[in-house]
Amino acid sequence: MEEKQSSASSTIVFGVAMLLLAGNLLWALWNFADLALSAINFPFPLDYGEAPILDQVMRLSRGENIYRPDLAQPPYVVSNHPPVMHILLLPFAAINGPAFWYGRALSITSAIVTALLIALTVRALTKDWIASLIASVLLFSFPYVTGWAIFSRVDTPALMFSLAGLYSVVRWPHRSIGIAMAFICFVLAAGTKQTYIFAGPLTSCIWLWHVGRRTFAIGLAAALLVTGGTLLLLFNIATEGGFTTNIITANANPFEPSIVMDYFINLFVRAEFLIVGLVLFIIVARLGDHVIATAFVIIYLIASALVAIMVGKVGSSINYLYEFTAALCIGTGVAVGWAGKNNWLKTLIAAIIAIQSGALSSWTEDAYLIYVRQKIAAYQEVAKLAQIVKQNNGQVLADEWMGLLPQLGFPLSYQPFEYYMLAQAKMWKTSDLQARIQRLEFKAILLYNPSHFNSIEARWPKPIRQTIYAHYRLEQRLAETLVYVPK
Secondary structure, three states, X not given: OHXXXXXXXXXXXXXXXXXXXXXXXXXXXXXXHHHHHHHHHOOOOOOOOHHHHHHHXXXXXXXXXXXXXXXXXXXXXXXXXXXXXXXXHHHHHHHHOOOOHHHHHHHHHHHHHHHHXXXXXXXXXXXXXXXXXXXXXXXXXXXXXXXXXXXXXXXHHHHHHHHHHHHHHHHOOOOHHHHHHHHHHHHHHHHHOHHHXXXXXXXXXXXXXXXXXXXXXXXXXXXXXXXXXXXXXXXXXXXXXXXXXXXXXHHOOOEOHHHHHHHHHHHHHHOHHHHHHHHHHHHHHHHHHOOOHHHHHHHHHHHHHHHHHHHHEOOOOHXXXXXXXXXXXXXXXXXXXXXXXXXXXXXXXXXXXXXXXXHHHHHHHHHHHHHHHHHHHOHHHHHHHHHHHHHOOOOEEEOOOOOHHHHOOOOOOEOHHHHHHHHHOOOOOOHHHHHHHHOOOOOEEEEEOOOOOOHHHHHOOHHHHHXXXXXXXXXXXXXXXXXXXXX
């Protein structure tokens, strides 16, 4: 009798914990869906990095080489990533012309598919659909996904391809078709963003070795190395060395360990229960039950953490924590599945995830989404900036809002942050651009100046700033942007 009462009590408590968890996860999902819809409907740029993507897509549509070998010559633009996403967007550009919505739609769709792939991966590892569902929706509690996947950027499609490769290996480790699918997905991932050549493939090869498929592990590694090297060589030949100049040389920004520490400390403070709980689960599972799925979790956590260290590059952002976030979600799902039918243990885990999900969603809203919502709310003022660009036939310099140029059919002539870094590295001289500013070739200069970020000093070399201030006057402020016109 007492045993039945205890069982009933545990079931009730577990149900309450799951309801709390479901509520917080749905809140996170709603935040993402709401912002995603707003982003699709917002016609103007939402992020600095959206501008180069659209500009490169439009240049590709005109048959231009987007990987110029000489970055010291105008136009002063850089193509930081391989072309898979650009190619995927070409049909939309041909039909619709320049716009941000289709790039954002691809990124948002990729986030949804990524969540599905996390669910399928956890399901393959644990055979537990509840654990799979929790892991997948938990993804949207993290600001790194909800705050970034709404942008037309390469990161989310790259993550989707990488997770597809991981799922193929986990689901079919003993079948050649699974390894072949993983190979294709990893090539697409690295072809979307070059940093995805590491964590997914490394995790897959070590996992295959761990489960006894050593021939497949060696074969996959060899195929990826040969294919990657061959494609790099072919792209370099086709672009006369411009490919490596753009995606490697121009990406070699200074590294600051303090930035890495800030990001990881911030993540630990905001997700301490989740991280500590996951570490404890790994220890207990490895010492006690020897759950085979924990080996996958450990490998992917370590590999993705190594990639996340790259957030220390000056100019990097939360997108470098993408794979580590996916690893945390998969690990959490495996932990839920490991609890099995022990309702008290599952209640504890569900309660921890519920508390953490709510805290993460609050952090996401307060520290990240607020700035995106502010941009969307400034629609009328951004429209005035667009009018300035249009009236001056694109003879405008800009930073945060430079995406207005390709959106309105004008090519980018200067990417401030990228060339600030090149100037710092002594790879570009500012003299030519200074001379053009002195000649008043630009009819307006738009300098983003928000209260939370010293954008002007972070993006514009000092000689160029001084030249602007000497020859242009501040006319007005729109959408946290200082509008300068010739004196």
